[in-house]
Amino acid sequence: MKNKSRNKNDFQSSVSTGLTRETVFLAVLSGFLLFLSFPKYGGGVFAWIAFIPLFFALKKASTVVHGLLLGFLTGIVSYIGIIYWIAYVIVNYGYLPLHVGIILMLLLACYLSVYIALFAGCIIYFRRKIPLYWTAPVLWVCFEYGKSFILTGFPWENLGYSQYLNTYLIQIADVAGVFGLSFLIVLTNAAIFEIINKRSTREYVLVGVVCFILAGVYAYGFCRLDQVNKAVRNSQGTEVSLIQGNIDQSIKWNENYQKETLNKYEQLSLKNSPGNGSLIIWPETAVPFIFQDQNSLHDQIRNLSLKTKSWLIFGSVSRSREKDNNDYFNSAYLLSPAGVVKGKYDKVHLVPYGEYVPFRNILPFVKGFTEGIGDFGTGAGYYPLSLNDKKIGILICYEGILPFAARMYKKESAELLVNITNDAWFGSTSAPFQHFSMAVFRAVETRLYLVRAANTGISGIIDPGGRIIAKTDIFREDALKGYIKFVKMPTFYAQYGDLIAAVCFLLMIFYFLISLKREGKKCQ
Secondary structure (H helix, E strand, O other): OHHHHHHHHHHHHHHHHHOOHHHHHHHHHHHHHHHHOOOOOOOHHHHHOOOHHHHHHHHHOOOHHHHHHHHHHHHHHHHHHHHOHHHHHHHHHOOOOHHHHHHHHHHHHHHHHHHHHHHHHHHHHHOOOOOHHHHHHHHHHHHHHHHHHHHHOOOOOOHHHHHOOOOOHHHHHHHHHHHHHHHHHHHHHHHHHHHHHOOOHHHHHHHHHHHHHHHHHHHHHHHHHHHHHHHHHOOOEEEEEEEEOOOOOOOOOOHHHHHHHHHHHHHHHHHOOOOOOOEEEOOOOOEOOOOOOOOHHHHHHHHHHHHHOOEEEEEEEEEOOOOOOOOEEEEEEEEOOOOOEEEEEEOOOOOEOOOEOOOOOOOHHHHHHHOOOOOOOOOOOOOOEEEOOEEEEEEEHHHHHOHHHHHHHHHOOOOEEEEEEOHHHHOOOOHHHHHHHHHHHHHHHHOOOEEEEEOOOOOEEEOOOOOEEEEOOOOOOEEEEEEEEOOOOOOHHHHHOOHHHHHHHHHHHHHHHHHHHHHHHHHO
């Protein structure tokens, strides 16, 4: 009993000595800098120094447990700042009390912080065997990749997305994706930390190597953008009009406002018609009824295509046509200038507890939590819609932050990406700005134009170089007209995906084997 008590006291003493005021402050500072790296409150420049305080805290930590705790602290501070808006959504549209919304948001923040905790713990584990600049970027990519796919994944604002306005730098995303940018950012943080910490010849050489890599990435971006510009000039195009109805979420599904909502979209489309044979795009579920139902509202939409002589893409809820299937889908329709339905896409990647209920067959009671939001069926796959001889990939809402969805469309020969969304859920929080920033990378990864129609904004046009050609403000009625091109330009990333993540996982396994081998030698 005395030995057990002594071990417990030793553990508590170890934890307390590792978590000093200084190390706690440094971990919190890193979390704050990470939060400031993303819109709308900060800028991407903070990402390049965000990990340095954490690295100094880990230097003073004596055990892996200390690393886990400090990493978790960094994570919880950063994620509360990044995803605080989830509490707003839960309370206002999940119809749950404020304290429940806050608790659920904190639970998600805690879960996401586990990945940063593991990152920090592994740095402590490896630090006496392998230099930080070898381990940190590899570990970060491994755990960030895991966060993006485990339990359906939550790739919201991965580190690389912080650089969405750094045009020349992000061109490397057509080779390495967003994880390539994450790798580069953490590597730079590690190099800066090492030069501050040691200032030896080896560290100066390291900083020189990192500067050379950064210069190479920028040079690639400069050259690649020139190639993109040439491809755009040599491509066919069309005019496009993005309609932002700014429909209040509280009346969106009220039957008494259906006609008023549809009239608003019709008027905006007629006033801002892009011309014969062009493309008009409405947001996700812009049509507040089931378009399949043959009624006067259905006819009004078809007649709009005839009046404008334009192609029309719009979001609508649809139901399965199979007799034994009662599923509803979050869908996008494509109407021809003749008012004929030429295609329909059903959303594939649904938001858990927002658009569908996981484990509903096992835990039926959880369905009540999403009563005010929806429970949709899953679409058949990422199949482009055909606009004459051109193919269009549709990304509905959350799908715009999924690299693999855009890659699938690119492999299916899509020449344009269309992202329709309803960000009214988010209110005036940072979420609409974060959501838009991630869409920039889909354009670069696939070298396609991406046009985005959002109910309350941000709507915009992004070219294949990731340059924001035009965008709207949030919560205002608007129509954005522009000209897009159907670009055919192959990319390494579209073909092979996140190879950098696979390489990092292999390196992490290699690091563990090296560590185990060195520990074995010490024991002999």
